[in-house]
Amino acid sequence: MSSATARKPPPSRDRAAELEAEIRDFCAFGANTRFEERDGLPYYINEFWTAGQRQAHSIHEVSYRACFKPQLPRFFIDRLSAPGEAVYDPFMGRGTTPIEAALAGRTPIGNDVNPLSPLLTRPRLDPPSLAAVAARLEEVPWGRGEIEREDLLVFYHPETLRHLCALRRFLLERAPLDGEPDAPDDWIRMVALNRLTGHSPGFFSVYTLPPNQAVSVEAQRKINEKRAQTPPPRDVARLILKKSRALLADGAPARAKAGLCVGDAAATPSIDTGSIKLVVTSPPFLDVVQYESDNWLRSWFAGIDPAEVTISAHRSEADWSAMVSAVFKELARVLAPGGHVAFEVGEVKGGKLLLEPLVWRAAEGLPFERLFVLVNEQRFTKTSHCWGVANNGKGTNSNRIVLLRRR
Template structure:
């Protein structure tokens, strides 16, 4: 399947007025857009992209905590950029925005404070084939693996853990952390392995655990094993990697001609991106103190050889601290965006809707060189996050995307 045929390659809207008119009249899912002004902020409410699961390109099917659907960046990329334009995400997480940009023929730029993010994103921006993955896995010396951490037997059968250690040794030789050039096939294999470390089905290396977008502690996993009365079964590491690779690549991969630029560092200081070079930023920052990235990703960091204690992920526990962070991030976007470029700044619902983060973003942008266009609210009938935790839609969890729209003056 031609991956570029999945999404329209539309011309950029000629003006913000054109874009506002388009979203004001948006009715693709049979709903009219509701427009209202609250405290000086114009809100556009509709279902602007589908709430259905697995509707995006298959290469996006990588689990990560607190990530938005690919349909969100696709909506803005298709309407506010042209092929070849630069699309950027300063909080790229699993890489949804740069990967979607690449699939749509845009230049894929991204940044994250966590080096794990680059390991998840970079391999999916390069052409890859199942045959090359299978051939590479045959070169792994599985006999080299030795158990280094007995506590991880809470998750893995001893034979599985030894094979994971053998794979870590192989990856350290083929795709060492921090190297400027790494074997792209080994890079892909590491990305897939990171996403198969723990989960709730035979498609993961572990025994039955929590959903794969976060790792529980060893103590919690031992309790799960005890409650279920089971020990982790042996898994075929290579077979699991091949199965997931096949799923990821069923719709194809990123085109080879796409330029990418990924960075590791604070979102408010992306020195590697020159002034006035970005056409569109689509991003979503950490939401106050509700997501604990280091705790969620400790198992992935172990496999990748990253010390999570050395990753300076900020926790903003007050509204003032969070607003100050957003202001610094937006100031950096003002530097790197071309005049007329856009920011789509997504925030979710936190603290049961008692804190409206979009108002804090609106305030943070007030004295910066942006035109504040409004807030789009993508109102969904169903969210997978709410469902998997047994929470009724509309009761808890994130049930709307709220996107602050800004244009660089």
């Protein structure tokens, strides 16, 4: 590491040597990387990805609440794993890390407590051809659909809703949640789940927000009244094909053996001990999770009872830290010696609470070397902003990743 890389040296020579060895492979750090120490934690700060970096692959364009950009896992996948090695995300969400791992020629492994997660991820790891999707859509008995829920007419034109109900019934019969559906059925369900509601004519619904979760029926009724709008007819099959073309515009990942499971990230018995080379993940942050209200419409279409999905809400720092520690214990089991964990955390409470010190402490006493915190800071921010100082924009303006290595 050149002298231009750090503005002030680490506190000890031993620690400097450890960090020097660990960041040697991070060739993108460059001369503008700053080293800072805060509350005993070592930070490396730069714009490691975003501006000037390649555009993300088109197959990632699936909406999901609180997901990170594909450039984040790719940064670590390129530096801390080799082709064929297993890359894992215990909180995979829409599947960004497993899909980026597959695109990079790694073995994708993923887990999430949300049963919608594998429905959004699995189809994009082995997509069907557009011709196969079109052929399967022609098999749907569109004319036999019956409106199953009158309340959904606040979102959909009656003919659109009948077609959605026909497609839903067709997929529930052909693609059970506990089975392995064929690729066209799996793909069509994934695309339909992501076209249910949104803010443009590319979605099945009238104008609504946001596209990654459905507002309540009552809230949509108020939106319709305020905008003086009624749901227009939408061509469900045409929109599914249109979105499919967009997702496959850059091609598809090479077929790879993937492992996806649903369950608690702290207990993943289906993943072999010592089988993972790299973990790139972002856990649920300190917040109250309202799974049923956030996912009610997608769950309805997929045939999931949201009341039966148990997702813990971590309302205190102690609860959240205990969750992270339990997950780290499981990661210590599945990681191979020398494997890494890139644990992305967000800024909560308007940046007033930084989670990386909690992660640092949660890993204490476990078989990990706590290396440093990498902060990907966008160009429009100032140095002070990475410590939670407000700026001109809202939301998180930096990625904060705690990097650990399995002993």
